[in-house]
Amino acid sequence: MQKKYLMTPGPTPVPAEVLLTQAAPMIHHRTPDFSAAFMEAIDGLKYVFQTEASDVLIFASSGTGAMESSIANCFCAGDSVIVCRNGKFGDRMKQIAEVYGLNVIDLNYEWTQVVDPADVATALEENPGVRGVIVTQSETSSGVLNDVERIGAIVREYPDVVLIVDSITGIGAVECKTDEWGLDVVMTGSQKGLMLPPGLAAITVSEKAWRAYERSTLPKFYFDWKKYKKNLEKQTTPFTPAVSLVLGLNEALKMIRAEGIENVIARHARLAEATRKGCEALGLQLFAPPEGRGNAVTPVWVPDGVDGKAIVKIMKDKYGVTIAGGQDEYAGRIFRVGHLGYFGEFDIITTLAALEMTLAELGYEFERGAGIKAAEAVFMGA
Numbered sequence: 505m506q507k508k509y510l511m512t513p514g515p516t517p518v519p520a521e522v523l524l525t526q527a528a529p530m531i532h533h534r535t536p537d538f539s540a541a542f543m544e545a546i547d548g549l550k551y552v553f554q555t556e557a558s559d560v561l562i563f564a565s566s567g568t569g570a571m572e573s574s575i576a577n578c579f580c581a582g583d584s585v586i587v588c589r590n591g592k593f594g595d596r597m598k599q600i601a602e603v604y605g606l607n608v609i610d611l612n613y614e615w616t617q618v619v620d621p622a623d624v625a626t627a628l629e630e631n632p633g634v635r636g637v638i639v640t641q642s643e644t645s646s647g648v649l650n651d652v653e654r655i656g657a658i659v660r661e662y663p664d665v666v667l668i669v670d671s672i673t674g675i676g677a678v679e680c681k682t683d684e685w686g687l688d689v690v691m692t693g694s695q696k697g698l699m700l701p702p703g704l705a706a707i708t709v710s711e712k713a714w715r716a717y718e719r720s721t722l723p724k725f726y727f728d729w730k731k732y733k734k735n736l737e738k739q740t741t742p743f744t745p746a747v748s749l750v751l752g753l754n755e756a757l758k759m760i761r762a763e764g765i766e767n768v769i770a771r772h773a774r775l776a777e778a779t780r781k782g783c784e785a786l787g788l789q790l791f792a793p794p795e796g797r798g799n800a801v802t803p804v805w806v807p808d809g810v811d812g813k814a815i816v817k818i819m820k821d822k823y824g825v826t827i828a829g830g831q832d833e834y835a836g837r838i839f840r841v842g843h844l845g846y847f848g849e850f851d852i853i854t855t856l857a858a859l860e861m862t863l864a865e866l867g868y869e870f871e872r873g874a875g876i877k878a879a880e881a882v883f884m885g886a
């Protein structure tokens with residue numbers, strides 16, 4: 505027997521209570537029972553997204569469905585949008601915008617850089633008529649945290665520009681104040697901070713985003729927001745929902761409410777800090793810059809002379825600890841430790857221990873135990 509640890513930024517571990525809830529016998533979705541569960545889920549998501557003003561819609565899809573819906577529902581072909589990208593998921597937003605025939609004003613950064621809100625302000629000034637600004641809050645490929653609060657303050661001054669935020673690994677891990685920061689569209693996915701299996705996406709739609717919807721002429725059917733909104737008024741969904749996931753979501757939301765969203769975020773901050781300090785104590789270099797590090801995932805440079813793919817493989821095969829490798833051009837050059845969702849202190853200690861044993865096997869020289877000691881110091885506050 506080998507005990508397994510899933511230390512990736514999605515899918516993430518699912519608590520037993522949530523798993524058990526999903527094993528309940530199926531109920532039909534056109535029933536008062538489902539409607540009650542569905543409205544409870546919407547209400548809980550509003551709490552997590554920190555919104556009262558926006559509508560929350562739930563799709564049976566992965567996160568990319570929500571990303572695509574944000575483009576199809578807010579724009580017309582030929583509209584100009586500013587896409588801020590500093591990683592794989594920003595790249596994906598650009599691809600989707602282009603597939604739908606939008607004119608992309610490309611704010612392209614290195615993966616190790618943070619989006620500069622001043623560049624967004626300049627791009628808006630230089631491109632009158634722009635209809636949207638699109639940004640990834642927590643860039644999972646790089647661990648970079650972009651400052652959507654400051655970008656929100658800039659975009660707020662433009663009544664015809666919607667701010668679309670991919671917070672798929674931000675929600676539940678970092679502060680994301682949808683109403684207070686003026687974020688028009690914010691999205692997440694179930695297999696991330698919501699502690700569920702993959703298969704649900706949720707998205708917020710502000711009044712400004714609904715105005716964009718009314719003007720939008722891009723084709724849409726399954727992801728047509730209005731269909732979801734009309735059905736929401738009848739406490740149901742336009743299409744067959746992922747019933748078991750919605751029931752599981754309520755269980756997860758109960759746990760999040762019991763801890764309190766601020767405490768959930770503070771726990772993530774602590775886990776991220778311990779992971780960073782632990783890796784640094786081993787002499788490893790962090791990938792994301794100090795001014796923009798998120799709490800969902802810690803990407804780390806593979807040290808010189810060590811095989812990056814072997815780190816991931818040995819940790820998984822020999823120690824049962826699954827971490828993520830680098831993506832695209834960073835495959836084999838970085839590894840990523842996820843700590844998003846159902847995680848506690850000893851998941852981090854275990855992972856650092858497995859990392860130390862793996863690095864020792866691969867011939868990397870460091871002080872054994874230093875990573876664990878540094879993480880313990882963060883947890884003990886000493």
Ligand SMILES: Cc1ncc(COP(=O)(O)O)c(C=O)c1O
Pocket residue numbers: 513514566567568569593640642643644645670671672673693
């Ligand atoms: C920031 C971010 N955006 C978008 C996605 C895409 O979500 P999905 O794989 O659920 O379609 C992910 C998934 O890892 C992500 O981390």
